[in-house]
Amino acid sequence: MHRVATFFTATLLAGRAAQALPMTSSTENPYPVPPYCAFTQSKFLPFRNSGNVNWTSPPSLNITVNGRPLIATMDTGSTGIVIDAKYGFNTTYLEKNCEIGHVFYTSSHWLQEGYWCITEVDVGGVVTSAKALIRTREVCCPDFADGDRCQEPAKSCVCQGTCTSTADQGILRRRVLEEDGDVSRIEARQTASVGKAYMGIGFARGNPPAYNLFMNVTSIDGVPTVSSKFRTGYVITSTGVWLGITKSNTAGFSAIKLNLREGHADNRDWGEPPCDVQINNGSWTRGTFLADTGIPNAYVKGDVPNKEGNQITIRIPDPSTPFGDVKFVSVPKSKAGTVGTDNPMQPTWVGTRTVPGVNTGRKFYNGYDLYFDGDGGYFGLREKSK
Structure with missing residues (x-):
């Protein structure tokens, strides 16, 4: 019998030794960035919609899962990737080897149910391995509680009159997000063309670092990452994201030290600024x-x-x-x-x-x-x- 879990304390790659970096003093900047001179492994991943210089839509990245190309929305407001089981996942394997779980989006009221499973994802040549929710069921559930799984979907999450299927895309459903008014929180579903995934890479968002793809990079362009050269983290710009912190990609920044979250899962579970x-x-x-x-x-x-x-x-x-x-x-x-x-x-x-x-x-x-x-x-x- 599987234990139901929204998340659980895991320490995937959390045992890696992170170098303690002292802040350098500066008379010009009271918030200097630590010296990242030793770290050279990094890669810039351009957003698919890098022409979106005004941030009118959420950023997205090309990813590959089980050899299949997907488009992933990159969300700093959540932690953990949700991938539909139809993209190369065996249900029998999930039932035997993974843990039942769910993700509930409070703004849109959509409940994603499936299995938490360690999953390898290639993000533009950057290979990561983290806990992913392999979704087997989703349901609109405005009154969600662990004791009430909303067996019957409500109607308030589904578009009325403006979302239709097309011959080339198959069935297309888009959700009305009742609090943030934005269809990007969960991407459109389609049965043809390139599939979609939702990738939360934020910190202090509930799930621990073991669920964050950007916190669990294993190789870049085929070269394994090593703690002496790769500093876990990211830099978000208007055209893309850097994976791997370096002296070069943090030039011009000001920075503060974060505290670990209360009840932190591991020594990389940082709180909000x-x-x-x-x-x-x-x-x-x-x-x-x-x-x-x-x-x-x-x-x-x-x-x-x-x-x-x-x-x-x-x-x-x-x-x-x-x-x-x-x-x-x-x-x-x-x-x-x-x-x-x-x-x-x-x-x-x-x-x-x-x-x-x-x-x-x-x-x-x-x-x-x-x-x-x-x-x-x-x-x-x-x-x-x-």
Whole structure:
């Protein structure tokens, strides 16, 4: 009998020895990047939609699973890849060798059910091996709870009238995401052409590093990674993502050291970076920061209720000496995309977060590149040239 699990503590590759890097002092930058001179293994992976310079849609990458080419949406707002079992997975093998599990997307209310299984994925020549949810069933489940698996699908997650099948693509279903209004959170399903997968590469998003493909790279272009030359982590730019932290690809960044998550699964399970939020001219509220590539809108919680027209300011990591400074206007969902269009970092609309801080959505990447050192726990930003 299999044990049901949303995630479990695993330490895949977590035992690798990560070099402790001291921060170098600087009179010009109070948040210097650690010296990454020894690390030379890295690769740049261009986004399939690299012409998307304004981050109007989520980034996607070409991947290969079981010899089959797929398109994977790259989401920093979740951790773990979801792959349909039809892409070369044997159900009997999954039942005997893998662990029953699920992923529930709170914004879209879609429940993905299947098996957690160590899976090798090739991302443009970068081979990774991590826990993946091999999906055997999905269901719309707005009232999801572990005791209520929603055996009968609800209708609120399915497009009505605008999603039809075509002869060349087969059955095509797209989901209305009821809170973030974006079809990208779970990609369109199609029975022909290139298949789709959803790849969460964020940190501090619930699942531990063993579920993060970008935290478990085993080789680059056929050359095995070694801890003395490969620094686990990534740099996100407007045209693609670097896998493997180096001195070169972190040039121009400012960085802070992260704390391990409370109850961390292993010594690479880092928590969210800090930020401060100010609404209008109110007091600064300390919280956490997330730049979610999966959504075009934002979620904010400060010292006063979120209302239309509020002027919102976010400073990272603190108000006094920030290396990230974001400003936008609170817009209700009913007016999505109609306010603040001259501001490249303006979200399409702004909702209320449940915890203090901000999820800026992907428009943030119009103003900043982002890097994450998964071995050492450093988080950094680099302002784009204006």
